[in-house]
Amino acid sequence: MEYISTRGRAAPVSFSEVLLGRLAGDGGLWMPARWPRIGDMGGKSYEEAAVHLLASFVGDCCGIDDLGADVRAAYAPFDVPQIAPLVELERGLYLLELFHGPTLAFKDIAMQLLARLAARELERRNARATILVATSGDTGSAAISAFGGLPRIQIVVLHPRGRISDVQRRQMTTAPHANVHNVALEGTFDDAQALVKSLFSDRDFADAMSLVAVNSINLVRILAQSVYYFTALAKLGGPARFVVPTGNFGDIFAGEAAQRMGAPISGLVAATNANDNLVRALRDGAYAVRGTQATLSPSMDIQIASNFERALYEASGRDSIWLATAMEHFATERTLAIPRLVREALTSRYLARTISDAETLATIGDAFRRWGRLLDPHTAVGVSAALGLVSTTGAATIVVATAHPAKFPETVTHATAVVPPLPARLRHSYVGRERMTVLPPDIGRLRSLVEARTSPHER
């Protein structure tokens, strides 16, 4: 399989380049040259399903035995054998629980695997790398958990200071590994993301530091996430609509990817908090950025949903000439007009719903009373959207549960008067000394920090 850029002006690359986070020189995102057809996953374990799906993508990067070993190692730290269990809430309504990994959010599912594949590839190349990532909370802890302590790798994580939960912060800052460096940035997630993007787009610097991107624009994460759409449907034994709490549009695009690979998905619903420019884009045909608002679901406090570019690419019939022009306009003007045909293609696949903080709290309370279940605020955004949908087809609805309630105890306790317990195996974690550097949103300061932290062996 070759990988091509959404903007059409970069030479195609192999899987290992995509894996190690090489950015397309034309500013676009990598996509597989075509979507393979993946058969039914019925009867396969989660690990077998992952190997079966990813085997179509990894090319000559690793053999099937190595892939199998990495998949098994990635999912060994999960606390349930199903990895992503499907739980019935009431007739026709299900939760797909993706929070059974080491940091209690769905990002572990892709990151644990990405880390193993990347470490294997660095070993093969006898190379080193520095991972640089901006986080709205969960990506950073998933990356630190996956890459902390791995040889050949340094990891620098920026989070927006004071805008993530205490559990999220402690999961990152108490990591004991010498290769982990946390930056508390004085700004929003979008500020942090913009700084990271500009260091990556300085090609000389990115090459000298061997920078690797592991945020959700890394296609390997999306491919790894498309596995659970297949396994959930196999478990259900029929088609379903998925409701996905959405920030950067990565998780829900993994649903589109699964659909394009043949999964019987009857619809995809993006559930957002007040940062709802996706909802307005589908409704009005204009994708426009406003200021980011802080909400009870901080991992979705994102205005620029990087992976929306992938959906636009597919919806335009892979028209990279239009997309390149539109994205360049968006970069300077902060607004993008979606042509009618592209919008129709998007709305035939996606619905989008905005859920307020008040609705999120009410849903957490209702879910506890109705089903005796504690929902984290991100999952509650999804459940709230699902309860507001009318089913025309009678198909089941699966809400993607993206985080464990214990990750956001303040909000859950506020809504239910119950303190969500940390899973037993994590009860003694996150209590060590916190290590982080506070930085203003200044590119020069960040550049120096990355230079200082990048392993001296590599320069």
Ligand SMILES: *Cc1c(COP(=O)(O)O)cnc(C)c1O
């Ligand atoms: C990252 C995250 C999301 C949003 O996922 P995207 O792929 O960015 O759309 C939702 N919920 C939680 C808990 C997250 O960590």
